[in-house]
Amino acid sequence: MTLGDMEFWQACCGVIVLAAPTALVITLGVTSLLDRKLSERTAATGVMGTCFIGVLGMICLLAMMLTNDQRHIVIGPWNWVSVGGHDGEEAHYHFVIKFVFDRLSVPFVLLSFVLCGVIGAFANRYMHREPGYNRFFSLYSIFLLGMVVTGAAGTIETLFAGWELVGLSSALLIAFFHDRPAPVRNGLWVWIIYRIADAALLLAAVVLHHLSSGGDFDLLTGYRELPNVEPIDLPSWPFGSAMVTTSQSYIVGGLVLFAAAGKSALIPFSGWLPRAMEGPTPSSAVFYGALSVHLGAFLLLRISPVLDESAILSVTVFVLGLSTAIFAAIAGRVQTDIKSALSFASLTQVGLIVAEIGLGWRYIPLIHLLGHACLRTLQFVRAPSFLQDRRSLENAIGVRLSVGKTTGSGFLRWIYRFAMERGYLDAILADYIIKPFVSLFRKIDRFERGITRVLAGDSANKGNS
Amino acid sequence: MNLFTLPWLEISFVIPVIGAMVLSLSRDIDFAARCSMVSSIATFVSAVFAFVASGVIPNDQIPNLCQDWLNQSIFRLDKLSGPLPAVVALLFALTVLATPRLLWNRASLSALLLVESLQLATFSCIDPATLVVLLAVGVIPPAVKLLVQGKPARVFIGHMLIFVTLLFSGWYGIVHEQSWGVVVLALALLLRTGIVPGHLWFVHLVEHASLSTSLLFMASLPGVYAAIRLVMPYATSEMLDTLGHVGLFTAIYSAGLATVQRDLRRFFAYVFLSHSALIIVGLESHTPTSLTGAMTLWIAMAISQTGLCLSLRAVEARFGRIDLSGHHGLYSQAPALAVGFLLTGLASVGFPGTLSFVASEILIDGLMTSDPVVGIGLVLAAAINGIAIVRVYLLVFTGKSLQPSLNHFEITQRERWVILSVSAMILASGLYPKPLILDRHLASEQALKNQH
Numbered sequence: 048m049t050l051g052d053m054e055f056w057q058a059c060c061g062v063i064v065l066a067a068p069t070a071l072v073i074t075l076g077v078t079s080l081l082d083r084k085l086s087e088r089t090a091a092t093g094v095m096g097t098c099f100i101g102v103l104g105m106i107c108l109l110a111m112m113l114t115n116d117q118r119h120i121v122i123g124p125w126n127w128v129s130v131g132g133h134d135g136e137e138a139h140y141h142f143v144i145k146f147v148f149d150r151l152s153v154p155f156v157l158l159s160f161v162l163c164g165v166i167g168a169f170a171n172r173y174m175h176r177e178p179g180y181n182r183f184f185s186l187y188s189i190f191l192l193g194m195v196v197t198g199a200a201g202t203i204e205t206l207f208a209g210w211e212l213v214g215l216s217s218a219l220l221i222a223f224f225h226d227r228p229a230p231v232r233n234g235l236w237v238w239i240i241y242r243i244a245d246a247a248l249l250l251a252a253v254v255l256h257h258l259s260s261g262g263d264f265d266l267l268t269g270y271r272e273l274p275n276v277e278p279i280d281l282p283s284w285p286f287g288s289a290m291v292t293t294s295q296s297y298i299v300g301g302l303v304l305f306a307a308a309g310k311s312a313l314i315p316f317s318g319w320l321p322r323a324m325e326g327p328t329p330s331s332a333v334f335y336g337a338l339s340v341h342l343g344a345f346l347l348l349r350i351s352p353v354l355d356e357s358a359i360l361s362v363t364v365f366v367l368g369l370s371t372a373i374f375a376a377i378a379g380r381v382q383t384d385i386k387s388a389l390s391f392a393s394l395t396q397v398g399l400i401v402a403e404i405g406l407g408w409r410y411i412p413l414i415h416l417l418g419h420a421c422l423r424t425l426q427f428v429r430a431p432s433f434l435q436d437r438r439s440l441e442n443a444i445g446v447r448l449s450v451g452k453t454t455g456s457g458f459l460r461w462i463y464r465f466a467m468e469r470g471y472l473d474a475i476l477a478d479y480i481i482k483p484f485v486s487l488f489r490k491i492d493r494f495e496r497g498i499t500r501v502l503a504g505d506s507a508n509k510g511n512s
Numbered sequence: 513m514n515l516f517t518l519p520w521l522e523i524s525f526v527i528p529v530i531g532a533m534v535l536s537l538s539r540d541i542d543f544a545a546r547c548s549m550v551s552s553i554a555t556f557v558s559a560v561f562a563f564v565a566s567g568v569i570p571n572d573q574i575p576n577l578c579q580d581w582l583n584q585s586i587f588r589l590d591k592l593s594g595p596l597p598a599v600v601a602l603l604f605a606l607t608v609l610a611t612p613r614l615l616w617n618r619a620s621l622s623a624l625l626l627v628e629s630l631q632l633a634t635f636s637c638i639d640p641a642t643l644v645v646l647l648a649v650g651v652i653p654p655a656v657k658l659l660v661q662g663k664p665a666r667v668f669i670g671h672m673l674i675f676v677t678l679l680f681s682g683w684y685g686i687v688h689e690q691s692w693g694v695v696v697l698a699l700a701l702l703l704r705t706g707i708v709p710g711h712l713w714f715v716h717l718v719e720h721a722s723l724s725t726s727l728l729f730m731a732s733l734p735g736v737y738a739a740i741r742l743v744m745p746y747a748t749s750e751m752l753d754t755l756g757h758v759g760l761f762t763a764i765y766s767a768g769l770a771t772v773q774r775d776l777r778r779f780f781a782y783v784f785l786s787h788s789a790l791i792i793v794g795l796e797s798h799t800p801t802s803l804t805g806a807m808t809l810w811i812a813m814a815i816s817q818t819g820l821c822l823s824l825r826a827v828e829a830r831f832g833r834i835d836l837s838g839h840h841g842l843y844s845q846a847p848a849l850a851v852g853f854l855l856t857g858l859a860s861v862g863f864p865g866t867l868s869f870v871a872s873e874i875l876i877d878g879l880m881t882s883d884p885v886v887g888i889g890l891v892l893a894a895a896i897n898g899i900a901i902v903r904v905y906l907l908v909f910t911g912k913s914l915q916p917s918l919n920h921f922e923i924t925q926r927e928r929w930v931i932l933s934v935s936a937m938i939l940a941s942g943l944y945p946k947p948l949i950l951d952r953h954l955a956s957e958q959a960l961k962n963q964h
Contacts, residue, residue: 079851080848080851080931080932080935081928081932082847082848082922082928127870127945127946128870128874128945128946128949129946130800130801130804130805130874130949130953131800131801131953140801140874140877140878142870142873142874204873207864208864208865208869209864211863211864212864212865215858215863218902222906222910225841225843225906225909225910225911226841226910226911226912228839228911231839231906231910231911234906235902235903235906238898238899238902239899242895242896242898242899243895245895246891246892246894246895249876249891249894250887250888250891252873253873253876253877253880253887253891254880256877257877257880257881484768484771485771485772487768488768488769488771488772489772491765491768491769492769492772492773495712495715495769498712499667499712499715499716502666502667502670502712503664503666503667503716504666
């Protein structure tokens with residue numbers, strides 16, 4: 048490749064887009080570990096500068112793609128790890144890192160940079176003189192890196208790495224105000240849900256690795272360079288057909304759907320989303336209004352050819368999305384604080400996006416996702432000013448705004464109670480999964496302590512100081 | 513003369529012994545501490561040179577004093593043991609460097625150096641009979657320490673007596689070509705590795721002995737090393753399958769127990785047991801991929817668990833034994849410790865960017881080919897361990913701090929450098945794991961070739 052090659056400049060732009068958030072994480076992380084915390088201005092400038100560079104890189108890349116009529120740019124692949132493959136033998140295992148810029152990843156990564164930059168600017172003021180300012184931006188930078196890696200991932204393992212970074216930063220930011228018990232408790236709850244969902248994604252990655260695709264999304268969807276075929280005619284997203292059988296698609300699709308449900312708070316995991324509102328408003332805006340909550344939908348869009356392979360899978364996605372939307376619409380009606388109300392409003396839209404994916408649409412849910420992310424971010428950052436906005440409006444129109452009355456009996460009352468309890472989803476998870484698990488292992492722990500006391504005799508009590 | 517033609521392996525055995533002798537002659541505790549630090553670092557450097565020499569110069573040019581004096585090669589680095597003595601020396605060096613001043617004690621430091629020499633010999637021993645003896649001798653130091661300190665020792669000594677009995681019986685059976693020999697030997701090594709139900713001794717040891725004693729006795733997993741050297745060559749496929757399933761049960765069982773613990777030390781014990789069991793699982797499918805994953809995970813785990821333990825030790829040195837019934841809010845007192853704890857904890861559960869991540873991926877991939885149920889179980893164990901780690905982090909470091917706000921318990925410069933070093937190793941090996949994985953793959957091939 049030479050300087051004159053378009054491929055060279057595209058690769059440069061792609062690398063810059065990935066390297067910028069990586070450098071930010073390293074800078075903020077190392078300075079924190081060395082206890083040389085950056086000033087507020089430096090940290091904020093770093094975040095916004097990174098986002099600006101990322102946006103610039105993406106715009107240049109997009110311009111080049113449009114100019115050259117390209118729909119699919121690959122950065123890599125790099126054979127990061129291989130087992131075997133020395134002395135001429137075939138490698139038993141490959142771990143390939145690859146990034147793809149196509150019709151799905153380009154708008155999503157661009158959105159990530161834009162919103163992260165905007166919220167970064169907002170957070171610079173919102174978090175001013177907050178004791179955990181540096182901690183906030185360190186976690187924020189990890190989130191940004193995770194979003195970019197997930198959005199541009201060309202293999203499921205690469206996507207998984209970004210996915211985990213987003214999950215960790217999300218849970219720790221929910222527990223940001225760690226002097227209070229509620230944020231910490233809710234942060235742990237969210238982490239538990241993420242962990243279970245991520246296990247499903249890891250299994251999907253391993254299963255895909257064993258199928259013909261080796262974890263590569265291009266191979267999974269039948270995209271490969273063919274002689275005498277122009278790149279524009281190759282089946283890049285959303286076109287392509289899954290290189291798996293119907294039964295294989297059940298396994299892969301089912302696991303991915305489970306993971307997506309956890310990340311996007313679809314039923315039965317919807318309970319974690321309002322809990323996540325304990326975090327600072329900037330993180331609530333960018334995570335649960337804009338980006339993180341849409342990751343599940345993004346993942347479903349990425350593997351959409353697998354969904355097309357099975358009607359049952361598509362119907363399941365549709366039903367899950369629609370039921371989530373209905374549930375969230377009902378629950379959102381009775382919330383008593385603005386962030387919880389917005390979280391359910393956000394979930395309603397996410398449910399609809401997922402339902403659209405289940406119907407077999409591709410561009411509509413993507414456009415829906417992009418638009419919703421922008422609108423919800425605005426609403427979230429205005430949330431702290433909600434009461435002031437309301438009073439300003441009332442002053443302007445001269446009358447109090449009506450809150451409406453809820454009357455009724457029987458079914459309506461039941462629905463109201465159902466909505467107030469947020470569908471009893473958390474209670475069901477707690478009562479039927481978490482409590483039995485904890486109870487069982489606490490009993491085993493008591494049993495083991497008893498056995499140890501018997502084996503140790505009296506000396507255990509003497510020495511235990 | 514080529515630098516690598518010196519007998520670095522034997523030098524690494526001798527340096528800790530000399531260091532122990534020198535520091536025991538001095539009454540100055542500061543001198544003793546510095547002496548132990550210098551000795552442990554010098555031992556580590558020596559072990560690294562030995563490892564590098566084993567890779568760059570032919571075997572017949574590497575000095576072998578045992579071969580010269582006893583006409584028998586007892587201690588040598590081969591593909592299997594290559595980096596292991598260096599890893600062991602690293603664990604000891606990190607432990608010594610991170611020892612808080614409060615815990616400096618001439619006798620303990622001296623004993624630590626002697627134990628280091630013993631462990632280095634164990635991990636570079638290629639003669640099975642000598643290895644059996646070294647494993648048996650290796651259980652003495654923690655027992656002596658428990659007895660000297662007046663701590664409850666019955667559980668530990670009882671289990672180790674059973675271990676030594678099974679060890680010698682099993683080896684006797686193998687030498688006399690009895691089929692039960694390898695079964696008995698495998699039982700001994702499962703006990704030594706803390707596989708359920710033979711794990712109570714380790715939990716008890718962690719609770720009552722010092723954290724460094726427990727860590728150094730187990731972190732390098734001599735039981736796993738012995739299993740690969742002594743059991744795998746003779747084990748049948750069915751036996752290895754059973755080993756794998758037992759390991760998987762231990763991994764999930766211990767992970768579950770780790771999530772409900774109310775004592776910080778017991779939490780660490782169960783998290784450690786869960787991870788060490790994963791390595792036993794990797795021996796099951798006896799394919800190059802899973803064995804490579806298990807051997808890589810072994811090194812990743814040793815480093816990350818050491819980092820985790822040292823973070824916990826630093827917390828205890830400042831705040832005493834931690835009860836996990838409520839929140840302690842220690843982040844405001846020691847933020848760097850909190851970050852170190854979280855980083856090493858996540859590194860041990862295979863978080864992306866760390867060596868455990870790629871090792872787990874390789875291991876799970878290898879297992880899914882031979883036994884998908886075990887692969888799924890492994891993923892479940894990792895998920896539960898991740899929950900346990902973050903739960904404890906939130907309990908220890910978040911919440912309202914009860915300590916006076918004027919008191920500052922931030923880590924010392926030595927501890928900071930240890931945490932930074934561990935973090936750097938975890939991340940560097942996670943981002944560029946190729947050389948280590950290639951080395952472990954060659955080790956796995958040798959282990960499979962040794963199978964009869």
